[in-house]
Amino acid sequence: MKKMSIRNLLVAMTATATLGTAGTSYAEDPIRIGGLYILSGSAATYGEFAQRGINLAVDEINDSGGILGRQVEMIYEDTQGKASVAIQAARKLVYSENVDALVGLDSSGVAQGMVPTMPELQKPLIITHAATPDVTGKLCNSFTYRISVNVAQNMKAAAMVAAETDATNWTTIGPDYAFGHQSWEFFGNYLKEINPDVNLMSETNFPRFGAEDFTPFIDRVMDSDAEGVLISVWGGDLVNFIRQANTRGFFEEDLEVMFTVGAATEVLTALGEEMPEGVHLSTRYWYEAYDNDINDRFVKAYLDAYGNPPSYNAEGAYAAIYAYKQAMEAAGTTDGPAVAKALSGMSMEAPNGTVTFRKGDNQAMVSPNWGVSGPMHPEHGIRTLTNLQIFDGEKVARTIEETGCKL
Amino acid sequence: MSGIGAALLNSLDIGLLLFIIAVGLNIVFGVLNIINFAHGALYMLGAYLAFTLINIAGMPFWAALILAPIGVAILAVIIDRVLLRFIYSRDVADSLLLTFAILLIINESVRMIWGSGIHVVQPPDLLSGSVRLLGSSVATYSLFVIVIGLLLLAGLWYLFNRTRVGRIMRAAALDRDMAEALCINTRLVVTGVFAFGAWLAAVGGVMAAPMRALDPGMGDKIIIESFIVVVIGGLGSFPGALLGAIILGLIHGFGGRYLPEVNLLLPFVGMALVLLFKPNGIMGKGANA
Numbered sequence: 001m002k003k004m005s006i007r008n009l010l011v012a013m014t015a016t017a018t019l020g021t022a023g024t025s026y027a028e029d030p031i032r033i034g035g036l037y038i039l040s041g042s043a044a045t046y047g048e049f050a051q052r053g054i055n056l057a058v059d060e061i062n063d064s065g066g067i068l069g070r071q072v073e074m075i076y077e078d079t080q081g082k083a084s085v086a087i088q089a090a091r092k093l094v095y096s097e098n099v100d101a102l103v104g105l106d107s108s109g110v111a112q113g114m115v116p117t118m119p120e121l122q123k124p125l126i127i128t129h130a131a132t133p134d135v136t137g138k139l140c141n142s143f144t145y146r147i148s149v150n151v152a153q154n155m156k157a158a159a160m161v162a163a164e165t166d167a168t169n170w171t172t173i174g175p176d177y178a179f180g181h182q183s184w185e186f187f188g189n190y191l192k193e194i195n196p197d198v199n200l201m202s203e204t205n206f207p208r209f210g211a212e213d214f215t216p217f218i219d220r221v222m223d224s225d226a227e228g229v230l231i232s233v234w235g236g237d238l239v240n241f242i243r244q245a246n247t248r249g250f251f252e253e254d255l256e257v258m259f260t261v262g263a264a265t266e267v268l269t270a271l272g273e274e275m276p277e278g279v280h281l282s283t284r285y286w287y288e289a290y291d292n293d294i295n296d297r298f299v300k301a302y303l304d305a306y307g308n309p310p311s312y313n314a315e316g317a318y319a320a321i322y323a324y325k326q327a328m329e330a331a332g333t334t335d336g337p338a339v340a341k342a343l344s345g346m347s348m349e350a351p352n353g354t355v356t357f358r359k360g361d362n363q364a365m366v367s368p369n370w371g372v373s374g375p376m377h378p379e380h381g382i383r384t385l386t387n388l389q390i391f392d393g394e395k396v397a398r399t400i401e402e403t404g405c406k407l
Numbered sequence: 408m409s410g411i412g413a414a415l416l417n418s419l420d421i422g423l424l425l426f427i428i429a430v431g432l433n434i435v436f437g438v439l440n441i442i443n444f445a446h447g448a449l450y451m452l453g454a455y456l457a458f459t460l461i462n463i464a465g466m467p468f469w470a471a472l473i474l475a476p477i478g479v480a481i482l483a484v485i486i487d488r489v490l491l492r493f494i495y496s497r498d499v500a501d502s503l504l505l506t507f508a509i510l511l512i513i514n515e516s517v518r519m520i521w522g523s524g525i526h527v528v529q530p531p532d533l534l535s536g537s538v539r540l541l542g543s544s545v546a547t548y549s550l551f552v553i554v555i556g557l558l559l560l561a562g563l564w565y566l567f568n569r570t571r572v573g574r575i576m577r578a579a580a581l582d583r584d585m586a587e588a589l590c591i592n593t594r595l596v597v598t599g600v601f602a603f604g605a606w607l608a609a610v611g612g613v614m615a616a617p618m619r620a621l622d623p624g625m626g627d628k629i630i631i632e633s634f635i636v637v638v639i640g641g642l643g644s645f646p647g648a649l650l651g652a653i654i655l656g657l658i659h660g661f662g663g664r665y666l667p668e669v670n671l672l673l674p675f676v677g678m679a680l681v682l683l684f685k686p687n688g689i690m691g692k693g694a695n696a
Contacts, residue, residue: 040514042624044523176671207663208671210628212619215417216663216670219543223410236525239620243527247537247546247618270525270620 030073031066031334033324034093035317036086036104036114039078042210042236045266046106046313050128051076053314054103056301057321067325068334075099081106083113090114094121100334101126103320106313108132108151108178118143124340126323128316131284132178133186133403136363140405143340145362147323147355148316149284151182152398157368157391158230158258159190161280162198167228167256169199173217173241174232176206183232183260201226207233214241218248221255228256238262239270251276258282263371265311268382275383277373285312285352286369289390295351309380319350323357360400360407365393412541414664420549422656423556424614428629429636430563430648431607437643438580438600440499441491444506447630448513449605452479453612454621455521458528468531468617476609483605487598495597510626518623530617552614559610560649567645576600635674639681641691650689 035054037047051074058072066072075097077089086105093099102125105111111130118125119141127135127146131154136146162170170191174180188200203224205217214233218241221229233241238259245251261267262281287299287309298318302310310318327342328334345359356365371385432446456475460466466474486509494501529535530548537544567573578586579596587593611629619625632655640651655674662673669676681689 039523040518040623041627042622044518044623045525048523203667205663205667206670207667210624211663212628213417213421213659213663216414216660217667219410219413219417220664220667236620236622236624239525239527240618243618243620244546247548249537249544266524270527274527 030071031068031328032073032075032097032099033321034090034097034099034102034104035074035076036079036089036093036102037076038081038106039076040080043081043106046129046235047076047078049266049311049314050104050106050317052302052306053310053316053318054321056298056305056314057318060301061321061325067328068332072321072325079105079107079110081110083110086110086114087117090117090121090125094123099123100328100336101324101339103128103317103324105130108134108182111135112139112178115139115141115144121336123336124324124327124343126320126343128320129313132182133398134178136361137398137403137405140361140403140407142344142362142407143336145323145340145343145357145364147320147350147357147364147366148312149366149368149393150363151179152186152403153363153366153391153393153396154260154282154284154368155183155186156190156396157370157389158187158260158282159194160391160396161370161389162187162191162228162230162256162258163194165228165256168195168197169201169225170228170230171201171204171221171224171226172230172232173205173207173214173221174230175209175234175237177209179234180206180209180232184230187230210237212240213244215244215248218245218250222248222250222253226255228258230258230260231262232260234261234264235267238264238267242271242276243274246274246276251279256280262373263369263385264313265309265382269308271383272381273376273383275373277375277383279373280370281373281383281385282368282370283312284366284368285315286371286385286388287315287351288385289369289388290352292349292351292353294349298351309382315351319348319352319355322350323348323355358397358400361403361405362407363397363403365397367391367393368396410543410664413543413545414660416541416543416545416549416553417664418656418660419556419653420552420656421659422653423553423560424611425632425636425655426556426649426652427559427614428608428611429633429640429652430559430645431604431611432633433637433640433643433645433648434576434607435601435604436637437645438576439495439597441495441502441506441601442499442642443601443604444503444630445486445509445513446506446604446608446633447626447628448510448517449479449483449608449626450612450615450629451517451621451623451626452482452513453609454528454616454619454625455517455526455612456609457613457616458521458526458621461528462526468528472610472613475613476606479609479612480602480606483602484598486605487601491601492597510630514623514626521621521623523623526621528616528621534617546618548617552618555610555614559607563645632674635678638678638688641685641688644688644690647688647690 039047079086133152172184258280263283331338331342371388374384374386457471460471636651640647
């Protein structure tokens with residue numbers, strides 16, 4: 001009998017607790033945003049950095065009254081860097097977690113697979129990292145937006161940097177999937193346009209993503225006639241690549257070396273002084289490139305919270321939450337189609353200046369940053385960027401016709 | 408010619424590191440009949456422990472090379488006594504499931520303890536820089552990997568063929584009941600073999616740390632490579648692990664250098680060819696060998 005009464009007590013307590021939470025959740029009902037990032041495996045650092053940016057934005061927004069008077073709540077799912085997993089996760093977020101909007105995607109491969117399912121979900125998605133031009137090009141749809149620089153924009157800027165050098169014979173080393181191949185394709189086309197005399201070598205190098213040992217490819221480029229090499233290897237692979245290239249004397253060769261995501265702060269932090277000086281490095285957002293109040297506040301808050309300077313990925317995720325705040329307040333609702341519509345053509349202030357989601361393809365007009373690696377930063381323990389160039393986002397973007405997007 | 412020399416040394420460097428890792432997988436299968444999915448995770452733990460000892464505790468690389476594998480071996484004893492002992496008598500599929508669970512636990516623990524960021528370990532001063540060999544410049548550290556790989560190879564051969572411990576291990580692998588009847592403490596042998604396999608994985612991890620970036624997915628990458636090695640060489644075969652590792656090393660070293668367009672496919676083409684002609688691997692004699 002005694003046992004029974006304890007069980008009854010527990011049931012009663014559980015019931016009360018459930019009622020209690022149901023009651024409060026009805027009264028406050030937070031706005032829920034789903035985050036789709038790589039949270040496990042080799043590239044988990046990208047998911048973590050995005051979460052850092054989002055945490056800063058959500059805390060700031062919630063402390064100042066939320067969106068439409070409601071608090072913001074994040075729910076994350078791990079894409080594992082796989083399109084099929086990401087699609088399933090997005091459906092789960094929308095149908096069982098009832099999120100109002102989505103942010104995320106780290107990989108071009110994932111983005112290509114997942115974006116076509118967005119109209120079915122009827123919720124807006126802001127891509128904060130994946131760079132394939134296709135998602136704001138031939139795969140575009142009215143629910144998909146991107147707040148970060150895409151490959152086409154960055155490679156047009158890269159071609160402008162490359163055209164300034166003396167190198168005429170160009171090759172590439174990039175990961176063997178959408179990102180590596182598209183980087184080379186866009187770079188080559190733009191460079192040819194600026195300078196028809198350049199030679200794009202047929203000997204290209206596409207090692208497996210996560211290859212670990214890049215030495216055979218490094219040797220191949222060193223033995224070739226290449227004068228310039230575009231390297232789109234990223235993340236942990238890039239750390240491996242640079243360390244192995246250092247032991248091979250790759251950077252002592254007479255080569256113009258351009259790293260398309262070389263100024264990612266997570267890579268610079270891991271490498272420290274091992275990142276060579278005098279190579280061209282790009283990033284989608286360099287924390288010291290922008291002199292405005294929002295950037296000052298963002299960089300300071302990030303440094304205070306995490307001790308390292310913010311990465312482009314954290315910045316994109318941070319800005320995406322503010323984009324939703326502005327769009328939801330403009331629409332006066334969290335209804336999916338209405339918020340998506342409000343995002344179209346919307347301009348907002350972000351750490352990297354004024355960001356506009358272009359009507360026609362929903363790609364943000366943001367600036368690629370290119371520079372040359374310089375001396376170590378005295379406090380942040382990473383290489384600085386010298387000769388910093390901030391390219392005009394609008395000028396390096398393809399025209400709507402070129403993107404192939406029909407909205 | 409210098410290109411071929413460089414590719415050859417690079418293949419040996421990749422191959423012998425793979426050998427150190429894959430041979431542990433093979434010994435554990437050969438003696439315990441367990442396919443240890445968590446082997447790559449133990450390799451990763453070796454690398455992260457080395458990172459902690461060198462970069463955080465400030466120890467020299469050589470101390471980490473001794474201590475980190477011992478630490479991982481101790482953990483392996485715990486895993487064996489707490490979890491694996493329940494499944495030794497069961498079907499090999501059960502060991503796959505259980506060790507896969509252990510892999511997930513270790514992966515997530517590493518991410519929680521060391522974070523998701525990328526870490527690097529410097530090679531010791533003695534082994535930094537490069538030397539000229541076969542007409543090309545080679546990282547001194549790569550030569551060190553080759554030397555350690557060959558030393559371990561000789562040591563393992565001696566252990567299994569010339570020592571009493573090696574004979575006991577082989578006896579326990581062949582017929583555990585008979586070995587027990589001969590007063591061999593097979594429980595001790597089982598634990599010892601599992602710990603030894605983990606020790607080898609961790610040695611591979613410490614060796615890899617100065618040339619490869621540490622991230623929480625490094626174990627998953629190496630376990631796939633290790634499985635390709637044992638498929639090519641033959642599951643459970645000690646010379647097979649060497650042969651498989653060298654072949655895969657050559658596929659990576661020469662494939663990347665001379666056939667970069669298909670480098671992604673080559674390991675799988677190699678594996679498929681072996682499976683076609685020798686379904687048990689080149690040195691494999693079937694699952695009970």
